[in-house]
Amino acid sequence: MPTLLFAEHDDASLNPVTARALTAALALGAPVHVLVVGENARPAAEAAAKLAGVAQVLLADGPAYAHRRAEPVAALGVALAGQYGAIAAPSTAFGKSVLPRIAALIDVMQVSDVVAVIAPDTFERPTYAGNAIQRVRATDATKVLTIRTAGFAPATEGGSAPIQPVDEAGAFAGSRFVGEEIATSARPELTAARIIVSGGRAIGSAENFHSVVEPLADALGAAVGASRAAVDAGYAPNDWQVGQTGKVVAPDLYVALGISGAIQHLAGMKDSKVIVAVNKDEEAPIFQVADFGLVGDLFQIVPELTAEIAKAKG
Incomplete structure (x- = not known):
């Protein structure tokens, strides 16, 4: 039986984690159907159809699926479940809210x-x-899986899968959309970034994040991350948190500034291809996983590094 993969998207475009989750779904050895749920989500469905390995795209498009509330999306998943041997989704806030409901409702x-x-x-x-x-x-009989996408390479484009509309599964009054506040940034999204610069509690303040961490990130074209300690201290917003209780990332380059390397943080970034750590404590656990380590005062090292990068870029 085929595999059903829930796409992560914003109606207008696919989130890159979808291509990574597709790689995992294809490893199950069955045809993969990608389900795009939303309102005016045809562009996202067309992007999904171009991914290599997709056999079919299912498009559930309508007001009932605006903002992808968990209840109606899960009900749709339950309605489709009997046709599939596995149901998968990226392990994101969306996937974690929808798939447990489906698993409970179909009793697996x-x-x-x-x-x-x-x-x-x-x-x-x-x-x-x-x-x-x-x-x-x-x-x-039906496998329900959330995929930690950092561990999988993204599927490439080159496909031309057909797009099949699917009907709504019913009306739902259990919840309603009230509003949302979306942070916008010119920097890459954290889970999709190739380079991440993260700061820890040793950064000392939100002002230091702005004056030390962010300039280096901008020089590298990187996303900005933070440890839980830095977030809890109010130095950085919640959506920057990397770690077991934050976001799991695996960029090509991860720069850890003033991060000691607590086990919860390492769980979210240790799969990074290259890890660079700057810390004044040479015994800090972060150096056990770092490929390159600088022992010293980050408030001296990081501005000098930022200046050298800017100079090299001309």
């Missing part, structure tokens, strides 16, 4: 945060804050 066990597909019924997922990898065999 969900496998969360899949980082490797061993066989169509066997998966690996992190546990103990990423310190151990658990191998899980799912015996349910």
